[in-house]
Amino acid sequence: MSFAMPRPRLLPGLRPGALLLAGLLAAAGSAQALDFRFNYSSNVPLAAQQGMAAAAAHWSAALTDPVTVVISVGAVAVPGGAVADAQALSVETPYSLARSRMLADRSSQADNIAVASLATTRSLPRLVNRTRDNPAGAGALQTYVDNTSFSISLTSANARALGVVVGASTAVCGIVCDAFIRFNSTVAFDFDRSDGIAAGQYDFIGVMQHEIGHALGFVSGVDILDGLSPPTAGPFTAEIFQSTALDLFRYSSDSAARGVADFSADTRPKYFSLDRGATAGPGFALGEVHGDGWQAGHWQPVGGLGLMAASGLPGTQLDISANDLLAMDVIGWNLAAPVPEPASLLLWLAGGALLAGLARRRGQHCTSMADRPASSAGHTPGATMAKSQQRSTKEAKKPKKDDSAAKPLSPGAVSAPITTVVMKKGKEAKLK
Ligand SMILES: [Ca+2]
Numbered sequence: 001m002s003f004a005m006p007r008p009r010l011l012p013g014l015r016p017g018a019l020l021l022a023g024l025l026a027a028a029g030s031a032q033a034l035d036f037r038f039n040y041s042s043n044v045p046l047a048a049q050q051g052m053a054a055a056a057a058h059w060s061a062a063l064t065d066p067v068t069v070v071i072s073v074g075a076v077a078v079p080g081g082a083v084a085d086a087q088a089l090s091v092e093t094p095y096s097l098a099r100s101r102m103l104a105d106r107s108s109q110a111d112n113i114a115v116a117s118l119a120t121t122r123s124l125p126r127l128v129n130r131t132r133d134n135p136a137g138a139g140a141l142q143t144y145v146d147n148t149s150f151s152i153s154l155t156s157a158n159a160r161a162l163g164v165v166v167g168a169s170t171a172v173c174g175i176v177c178d179a180f181i182r183f184n185s186t187v188a189f190d191f192d193r194s195d196g197i198a199a200g201q202y203d204f205i206g207v208m209q210h211e212i213g214h215a216l217g218f219v220s221g222v223d224i225l226d227g228l229s230p231p232t233a234g235p236f237t238a239e240i241f242q243s244t245a246l247d248l249f250r251y252s253s254d255s256a257a258r259g260v261a262d263f264s265a266d267t268r269p270k271y272f273s274l275d276r277g278a279t280a281g282p283g284f285a286l287g288e289v290h291g292d293g294w295q296a297g298h299w300q301p302v303g304g305l306g307l308m309a310a311s312g313l314p315g316t317q318l319d320i321s322a323n324d325l326l327a328m329d330v331i332g333w334n335l336a337a338p339v340p341e342p343a344s345l346l347l348w349l350a351g352g353a354l355l356a357g358l359a360r361r362r363g364q365h366c367t368s369m370a371d372r373p374a375s376s377a378g379h380t381p382g383a384t385m386a387k388s389q390q391r392s393t394k395e396a397k398k399p400k401k402d403d404s405a406a407k408p409l410s411p412g413a414v415s416a417p418i419t420t421v422v423m424k425k426g427k428e429a430k431l432k
């Protein structure tokens with residue numbers, strides 16, 4: 001069972017307004033590569049600040065986009081609770097704009113393959129279920145192809161990596177930030193990798209790398225659908241559930257047969273694919289409520305697929321894998337070094353297919369991490385954005401405005417008619 005942590009704003013000693021300790025990396029000026037700035041809460045000790053900086057340095061070494069990501073970092077004391085969690089600012093972007101930006105952003109053979117797989121229609125076709133407009137009945141498990149979604153959700157960092165202009169927002173942190181990462185100060189962390197990761201302790205740098213990975217865009221909208229469908233809530237119309245950039249490459253054998261990505265919440269295996277599902281890469285986790293018990297915005301927990309796997313063991317160093325890098329590459333980041341090499345790409349994908357085919361062994365680990373569905377409300381910094389409209393998972397209960405108002409832009413357009421800012425929340429929970 002998982003141990004949920006309280007919502008951030010309910011936690012004593014961790015109010016957004018308290019996150020004003022001086023940033024460790026306070027330098028101004030335009031970024032020349034992927035750069036991070038941190039605002040540490042006063043309860044974050046120096047060892048954790050140094051660990052976070054080290055975690056960020058690993059991503060900065062791997063990704064070359066001239067983007068600065070601002071992250072607030074806090075510590076919370078929840079005995080028996082989650083290891084860490086993350087919330088990221090997200091922006092709703094017209095699908096056609098996102099695709100055009102991905103076209104312009106291509107920088108690798110994987111990018112070429114991935115972008116070629118994207119539907120050229122204004123709406124994003126995808127396999128969904130549990131929606132109010134399901135032809136099989138409102139909220140039904142049965143899947144169908146949805147064509148009502150005209151926009152996708154990008155984390156603000158991911159959007160900037162694609163050259164989409166993103167306005168500043170205080171929605172997530174109370175101060176301007178792209179993400180809010182917290183760690184549980186009651187968890188035994190190992191801050192020093194030089195002598196390995198001690199048994200029973202978590203690799204702090206690795207856990208922070210994982211949370212930063214969510215901020216960079218390794219998130220899934222399936223977690224929203226999974227968490228806001230009956231019996232929890234809804235059913236809601238499909239259009240309110242936005243795919244993320246990562247979801248564009250989420251497939252199942254069923255969805256591949258129909259030539260669309262898979263955005264459904266159920267237990268059918270889903271996998272990463274760059275070619276409309278024809279070649280199966282590493283498997284994804286399937287959802288906390290209706291899937292395999294793990295948040296969908298992860299690799300499956302078993303198989304050692306990478307830093308962004310749904311589970312991580314104590315006593316183990318967590319590192320960025322080739323799978324992680326390939327996913328970051330195709331959602332909009334530029335790799336410092338192509339991984340894997342183009343010539344081996346298909347071989348790698350074949351190997352991933354074998355991994356994806358392994359039977360799941362859920363609950364194998366006595367202690368591990370998993371994320372929880374997004375559940376928090378956000379606000380637009382509307383004054384700076386044309387055509388802004390607020391939406392959050394709270395507002396998902398209301399009928400949504402017609403997305404068709406978002407006009408497709410020509411390839412190469414940089415300015416984004418950002419229409420919504422929402423928060424995604426990822427939470428790492430210790431499981432038993
Ligand atoms: Ca150590």
Ligand SMILES: [Ca+2]
Nearest residue numbers: 111329333334
């Ligand atoms: Ca790329």
Ligand SMILES: [Zn+2]
Nearest residue numbers: 210370371426
């Ligand atoms: Zn996670």
